Each structure stands twice: as C-alpha cells, then as structure tokens.
Amino acid sequence: MRHIAIYVRVSTKAQDTASQEADLKKWVQAHVGDEPVQWYRDKFTGKVMDRPGWSKLEAAMQAGRVSKLICWRLDRLGRTAKGLTALFDDLPKWKVRLVSIKDGLDLGTAAGRLMANVLASVAQFETEVRAERVLAGQARAKADGKTWGGSEKGRLLSVTQDQVEMILRLHGEGKSKSAIARATSVSRPTVYRIIDQRA
Template identity: 60%
Template sequence: MSKHIAIYVRVSSKTQDHRSQLPDLERWADSQDEPIKWYKDKASGKTMNRPGWNELESNIRSGKVSQVVVWRLDRLGRTASGLTSLFDELQIRKVNLVSIKDGLDLSTAAGRLMANVLASVAQYDNEVRSERQAAGIAKAKAQGKKWGGSKKGTRTKVTDDRIEIIRHMKEKGKPITAIAKAVGLSRPTIYGVLEQF
C-alpha cells in the first residue's frame, strides 16, 4: 500500500483563513518526494473531533500515512492529554510528526521530549487565557460595565492568526501603531497581547 505525507492545517473559527500557515507548509511540501495529501479544518483546538482531523486519523489507523506535518503544534490541539495520547499513537503506528514552526521532529528522542513539553505549554496557555478572561469579566461586572454598543458583526476578535502577526511584527521592530493598523485592533489591545509573551 502506498503511503502519503499528511499536511494538517487548522484555524479556530470560520472567520479565519489558512493563509498565514500555507507559505511555510507549501515550501516544506515542495522539498518532498513522497505523495502529499492536505487536510484542513476550521474548528476549535479544544476538541480533537473535527472533520478534517477525523479523516486524517482514519487514514493513520489504516496505515496510509507515513508522517503528519503541521505549521505549529497548537494547530493539532490545545489539550495536553489529547496531544500526548496522539504522540503515543503516532509512535506505536510508526508515523512521524513534524511541526515546522516549533522545529519539532518526533523521530528523535529530543523531539519527543520537546513535543510533550510543548503539549503541556499549549494546555497551560489555554487555561491561563480562560482564567484571565473569567477574571476580566468578573472585574467588569463588579464595576457595573456592560457589553455591547457596537453594531452586530463589527466586533473584532484577537484570533490566533492575529496574535502570530502581532508577535512577528513586534519581533521585526514595527511600532505599535503600525501593528494595530495592520491587524485592525486598538493599541491597548496590542499591548495586552504582547504582555502575554
């Protein structure tokens, strides 16, 4: 049976697109000799139950996949238990995992150690974000603040892709005003995002 490399791409919501992940993945794919199949999802990383992922998992279990490639490990999921059980299953089935941005390769001992550390970090980030949101909401309610006021559909969210762009632009030394304009968010929001890193 011929095997293929599975490239998995996920964004968290239907309003996001895969464009920020594709250039790196396409460059990586161009350097491979083995056949490649792309799997894509627009779904939360809090669950492993997603259409694209379910198809990929089925192909892994039927022995059709030689390795799984992602842009960053958090594209697979955001729970440590989900990711570590996935790492174990991939190793048992002799399927390698490559994460381009994390510089991760499960075929090495260092890569396996790093994968488990990153899985724990992904879960920690998720829990801290949830705690921060809950604390912020509680504080705002205690101060009598209410939500709303803008027209329906005009609220801009700080998505994973926007966070990546903010971090990248900041690393390149771009001013906060330019970053805010590029991602369509306010300067205080940009400062808030950068404080998390």
C-alpha cells in the first residue's frame, strides 16, 4: 500500500525539528484521510543528497510505495540546485506528488516546476554565500593575527556519527579520500583520521 512521506531535516544534531514538525502535523490533520503516513528524518547537511533518512525515502519512492512527498520548505530536501533539479525530474517518473507547505509548490503545473527550480537555485545561492562569509571571516581573523588552537589527538571536532558512518561506508566502497571529503562536507585530514582510527 502506498503512503504519504513526510520528510524533516536539520543540518546538525544541535538543531531542533519542532517548528517544522508542528506545521507538518497541522498539514496532515487538514489534508490526510485514511492513507497511511510515514515520517523520515535526518540531522545531516543538505549539501549532499546521500543521507540516511533520505536514502530510505528515496528507495521507497523508487519502489512505488510513496504517493506524496511532503516537506516544510524545499531547502529541507537539499541545498544544491543539481540535486534538487534531478529530484524534480525523478518524482513524476515515480508518480510522487511533491508538496512544500511553506513554498506553496505543486510540481503538477508548469508554474510550479518553474518556481521549484528557482527556489532550488536560491537554496544553493544561500549555501554558497554562507560559505563565502565563513571564509571571509577566517581571512579577516588571520589578518588580525588570530590563530586557532589544536585539540587533543584523536578528538573529532564537528563530525556527526552519520558523517563517520558515511565516511567508512564510502571508504569500504573504494571511493577516493577527496571524493569522500566532498560527499560528507569534511576535510581530507578528518577523513584520513577517521579511517585510520577505525582501521
């Protein structure tokens, strides 16, 4: 039996999904009858589409088990134009209707598809601008003579358990360290350190 998929994502474990879930539960109460609902959740960066909760949801959609995909905002699905536009192409093939409750999107119309692609580009733009701000801040701090201290050996900073698991899985699949670093949004030294620690 097909079900309605509700997808919730935040970027880090420190962030809370409460505001998303409150709005999504209201949508379910207002629009869902007897059709079953299944929730999929991630605490993972939106810069990559390979995320644990999303991978389960994508497999369910490909298998024809999902009728609708509901999200709070489009950028919860991902923050790269490439990943989102590929998804927009796949959803009609899988016969899945996308509803983004804050964006008011319906991919069943030409206007909806145009708006979805514009929002995908905006999501990527916001990510790139944020990265540029971080780099500019680091350059400014370095010019002011500020330095960052080291940490105790073996300690992993700002790396989630999901990222560690993905690094080890991709390493097991024979991916290069550079490709793993790009896919998981961590530095190559961190990738090497995680692999070495688990060896």
